[in-house]
Amino acid sequence: MILAGWGMSATLLIPGIWGPLLAVLLSQLQLYFDCCDGEVARWRRTQGPKGIFIDMVGHHTTEALLPIALAFRIILGNEDDTSSGLDYQMLFIGALVALMLVLNRSLSLMVHAARGMAGLGKLPDTGEARAIPATTLIGRLRRAARFLPFHRLLHAVELSLLILAASIVAAFLSQPGTVEGWLLWALLPITLFVNLGHFVASMASSRLSA
Template identity: 35%
Template structure:
């Protein structure tokens, strides 16, 4: 396959249906990363690397960010944040490369989801180790608790499509995720969406917050407070997300 121009690549690799996904596209991707990733994808298109191999690099980068974060210090916090930015970049490029080369596959979708599980869990576990004075202590445990919560929240979402597939139904639409029979549930979901507290335990947001916490650690134990907050948020979000799914039309 000949190397495309950036404009040709963008037309096929970044279609409107992808760029306009409300739930599937991260805000950082829309804000700036898609502007950068297309050039990385253009460079990758000139090599023999496969989309799934790019996804593998994404997974490795996300886990490495968690390992680096486990080491105390401002420098490691910044390094982990930069690794998460690279993780996000590769997360954009793997799909773009797959669409351009026609190598989209169920395996690629599966690996992409597993990569998100691994990265968010690794970062939260790394945060727990980072906050610990001795290993293990309660902060280590809280890091694992937050990681488990983050994984289960993602599993709640993915299991909707599993349940629908086993019932012979198509995957749930984005519209069905926002349709609720109860007005109280609709109001609660809007409030939660406005506060966006659930994003604290997501990889991109958490990596940036950790840098701020590392600076604040000079005056008070901000990283420890963040670790406790992440465990609480993961637990609350796990319950609220399950209620939201059961009250929506996604299982109808």
């Protein structure tokens, strides 16, 4: 699963639409392995904290590498541009998006870590445990977000599809790197907003109540 996830970023360095197309195929392969590895471990009775830890490392690194690889792809597509300032700018934006993606995943783990350090029990992985009262403002906003679940675009599978769509448009317009650059810039405010919403929702939920 980890190798398939890392391979997604590596294939983005292939010019044209073939790189993103391979990334989408690898994302499906990664999803397949991710759905199977836990079941195989339980069947073989080899499940344990090490496997969970490695699974988390795989997801965090996969999603962090994608925007950085996208930034390199943009730089390679704009190879005629002699401005090194643009290259550093793209890499910086890619690194910020990568940081926001890792932080978004880590916020959920921080809730469990905080509960453990406070001596509280483990929460069940159910919707009821994550629920926020619908009568509150945060609860209403969270329910409204279900009709526009743009936060799902930040997962590896959906993100690879966005990159493929951007590369197709770029190939049609004969502007390699430009459309992908627009996508990278758009991801920055989206990831910032999702992290803010995730933080506020966590603070407003009962999961952090003593």
